[in-house]
Amino acid sequence: MRTSQFPLSTLKETPADAEIISHQLMLRAGLVRKLAAGLYTWLPLGLRVLRKIEAIVREEMDQAGGLEVLMPAVQPAELWQESGRWEQYGPELLRVRDRHDREFCIGPTHEEIITDLLRQEMRSYKQLPALYYQVQTKFRDEIRPRFGVMRAREFIMKDAYSFHIDHASLEQTYALMHQTYCRIFDRIGLKYRPVQADSGSIGGEGSHEFHVLADSGEDAIAFSSDSDYAANTEKAEAMAVGGPRPDASAELASVDTPDTHSIDEVSTLLSVKPEQCLKTLLVKGNDSEVVALILRGDHELNEIKAQNLEAVADPLEMADADAIRTAANCDAGSIGPVGLNTPIIVDRSAAVLANFVCGANENGKHLTGVNWGRDLPDPDNNAIVDIRNVVEGDPSPDGNGTLSIARGIEVGHIFQLGQKYSSAMGATVLNDQGKDTVMTMGCYGIGISRIVAAAIEQNNDDNGILWPASIAPFKVSLIPINLHKSQRLRETVDKLYAELQSAGMEPLLDDRDGRPGGKFADAELIGIPHRLVISDRGLDAGTIEYRARTDTDNQDIAFDTVLEFLQGKLSD
């Protein structure tokens, strides 16, 4: 491609509404332009990157036995009513009516459609297992789209669905997809981790997320120092720390703590560590007005774990000021479990504390030297559960090593759906006994457009993008110096360009009438991995100048060996 015929819509200044580096660079490099909140147009340069990612995903999905289909983006309400999600989904589902006043939605995902298709196509267990996928535009009316294509409302996703006669078969395909995803992200060249995940609203049993590691990631993931254990912190199991519980040794006492409400304030005032305090949170209950959740002072509540508890209302909701007064006879900040007349749920680490500090259920007072079993009843065994977020240094739940926490961008998610959709929608086949059997399903997503942003987030420097070779829009930039002055240079450049082109090196020849500085800057901003600079000076010496995007120095290559040299670089 020649820049004189290709729109390099680069910007020198950073658009004001771009927050994270990938969003800024995608706008500056001219990969995308915003149409409205969460809606982006892919410009020619950006589309080349997107297509490369798609190609890798397709190759690997095909390799794994996947069959590509293309389902409609617009979906009839009936199918969603059948699965029950027409009701479950909130405003995130964009609903529309056609001219006949029939209801449809713009698909945020395609479980209903594929299940409907395969319940018609599949008759026998002999046709199973089956793996279908598509690369499609999805629409989710996100509460808050942000970070450019990272969290857009309309985005491109590869979604795959598998169908099985039994759970064992699902597990095989699930394992195969796990491997396939690793191959895909390896090939793209990203630093990533597969982690155990909460399966969220899609539902089902087993679930892994694939996270690209980046400080700007919206998720926190925990992984072990000594084993393969890795999990989203939403899901990562928090073990008891500080146990076993020491014997009671301190006297119970009530102390005045006027105007102290937070754990920090209390621990500072009383000169004790936050981990020696108990934090008591009141949330709405299912069977009772409120439920008390008790954590060690330095720990944080994990809302997902809490709302998954039977006694706790889902979604989780904190008790309001009135409910707190009614239940504890004081205001938030002075609540404690001693004498509290509500159901109590205690985090594992809070249950092994002794001689602790907690609220006295009286404004301006705290209790010190409190002990389970002596000053208040020991919590029931089944009321001691994991309701906190893991923190750096926690023991790994598999017993090997300790946990570290990193930020990640979720680019892939695989689920064992089970029979949630197939049973709701009556997707059955005959088994080897001739009996109708509900198919078991898995689903597997990759955020194609999000990967573009994630790759940039992980690969950039002060001058711009550093594309991994596998997804760079062009592999080599060819920059002539003083092209207009030299007939010899023009001829040589045209010849070299043609050679690079036919060698499949995807060259971008900067034949614009500009100064070299601007061309260098553009080539770096858009992240082309290899650069050749060709000049009369070099031709006189029989050399051409090479520099990788990640190099700090130029090197002169004998002109005759350029092709060979580049071939070596490109196969690295």
Place this chain on the structure above:
RNA sequence: CGGGGUGUAGCGCAGCCUGGUAGCGCAAUUGCUUUGGGAGCAAUGGGUCGGGGGUUCGAAUCCCUCCACCCCGACCA
């Protein structure tokens, strides 16, 4: 949806408080010079000041209202 903020040329911003002919930088166009790290000089084009309403002799500026966008929280590939 709750809380905070911003809308002025393609992009980045000033002007608004204290009303009086709409500005700066970059980008664009033309010409000349220049050509190894985002060139110089000269000229040119480009604005319903987010929309509507009001106050006023006069509104980008003050008031009301609607809209869009951004940031912080709940959602997810």
